Amino acid sequence: YHMKVEAEAVQTLLNCRDDHNIKDFDQFHFSPRNVPYRHMPCYILKMFDELGFIRYYRIKRTTLARFILFVKKGYRDAPYHNWIHAFSVAHFGYLMIKNFNLVKDGYMTQLHALVFLVSCLCHDIDHRGTNNSFQTKCGTVLASLYSSEGSVMERHHLAQSMCILNTDGCNIFEGLTSEEYSEALDILRNNILSTDLASHFRAAENQREMIDQGYDKNDPKHQKLLHAMLMTCCDLSDQTKHWRITKKTAEQIYDEFFSQGDLEKSMGTAPIEMMDRERASIPDLQVQFITNLVLPLFSNLAALFPAAQILVDVIMKNREIWKMAKNVFQTYSETGVKCMDILL
Ligand SMILES: COc1ccc(Cl)c(-c2nnc3c(C)nc4ccc(C(=O)NCC(C)C)cc4n23)c1
Numbered sequence: 001y002h003m004k005v006e007a008e009a010v011q012t013l014l015n016c017r018d019d020h021n022i023k024d025f026d027q028f029h030f031s032p033r034n035v036p037y038r039h040m041p042c043y044i045l046k047m048f049d050e051l052g053f054i055r056y057y058r059i060k061r062t063t064l065a066r067f068i069l070f071v072k073k074g075y076r077d078a079p080y081h082n083w084i085h086a087f088s089v090a091h092f093g094y095l096m097i098k099n100f101n102l103v104k105d106g107y108m109t110q111l112h113a114l115v116f117l118v119s120c121l122c123h124d125i126d127h128r129g130t131n132n133s134f135q136t137k138c139g140t141v142l143a144s145l146y147s148s149e150g151s152v153m154e155r156h157h158l159a160q161s162m163c164i165l166n167t168d169g170c171n172i173f174e175g176l177t178s179e180e181y182s183e184a185l186d187i188l189r190n191n192i193l194s195t196d197l198a199s200h201f202r203a204a205e206n207q208r209e210m211i212d213q214g215y216d217k218n219d220p221k222h223q224k225l226l227h228a229m230l231m232t233c234c235d236l237s238d239q240t241k242h243w244r245i246t247k248k249t250a251e252q253i254y255d256e257f258f259s260q261g262d263l264e265k266s267m268g269t270a271p272i273e274m275m276d277r278e279r280a281s282i283p284d285l286q287v288q289f290i291t292n293l294v295l296p297l298f299s300n301l302a303a304l305f306p307a308a309q310i311l312v313d314v315i316m317k318n319r320e321i322w323k324m325a326k327n328v329f330q331t332y333s334e335t336g337v338k339c340m341d342i343l344l
Pocket residue numbers: 195196197198232235236249250253274289
């Protein structure tokens with residue numbers, strides 16, 4: 001099927017002024033989820049502009065506007081894996097490029113940074129609110145296409161992104177030389193595939209070693225490990241925000257997980273505990289997720305970029321609140337009340 005994006009929507013986006021320029025948009029404490037939904041495409045355009053990508057790579061504004069609207073249209077209305085998630089992931093990518101001076105300090109070339117931002121925006125396109133093991137377990141079309149290589153959903157997100165780039169008037173990379181173009185697609189592929197948490201677990205040890213040895217800006221292996229690490233940081237960036245955001249994100253994620261669990265039950269298979277609304281204890285699961293994944297990841301980031309230490313502090317604070325919630329949940333669950341709005 002062919003997604004259509006009306007010409008007037010492109011025009012409206014092009015005319016958008018950032019007169020709604022929000023305070024602290026380029027600060028780590030800013031939550032992109034507070035940007036009005038209808039202004040999100042405009043802020044994506046603003047980020048590309050501000051980072052100098054439009055000038056540097058002679059990207060036609062109409063092409064970028066159409067690309068952004070196609071990507072937005074490519075997201076479904078899942079509780080968590082929707083356009084707002086994509087916007088917030090891209091915003092964190094913008095924050096890191098800007099606040100860690102990734103290009104200025106030579107961690108990335110300008111091309112790598114452009115592709116990194118595009119990867120963030122596209123990394124979950126056409127997500128259905130179900131995870132990789134669901135695709136394989138239920139033998140979905142996507143599993144038949146990609147399960148032999150693994151990272152089923154991520155390969156689909158990549159394929160959808162390529163499809164949009166190949167759509168008339170949407171190829172924002174058309175101004176690149178042919179070798180820049182093939183490098184861009186190679187980095188886009190690695191970045192999107194690296195958002196599969198399973199591949200993050202495989203790479204996490206190497207990321208740690210890379211940082212202990214000292215990051216070598218000219219080592220292609222280090223560059224690839226850094227991109228993968230930064231992609232996962234963006235994907236999990238809700239964890240670095242105020243508790244209200246962290247709590248809201250958890251509600252959306254477990255809304256998705258529990259719906260998948262319900263679906264699996266209706267298909268006669270037993271869901272894993274994290275997806276079973278009868279068994280899952282959200283505070284416990286979140287304490288584990290933060291301890292085993294989020295904290296090690298952002299501690300690695302802070303080892304490389306000391307400015308990220310404030311993010312580690314916020315994550316630890318949020319974990320403390322989940323730990324308190326565990327006790328609150330315990331007492332309430334004895335009395336049968338088991339819901340998220342117990343939490344402050
Ligand atoms: C980076 O890629 C992804 C893909 C999908 C999701 Cl939902 C997330 C994600 N983003 N925020 C969260 C939070 C707050 N909690 C989570 C709890 C569990 C899991 C999960 O998939 N656990 C199984 C795995 C460890 C084998 C993911 C969670 N998550 C990240």
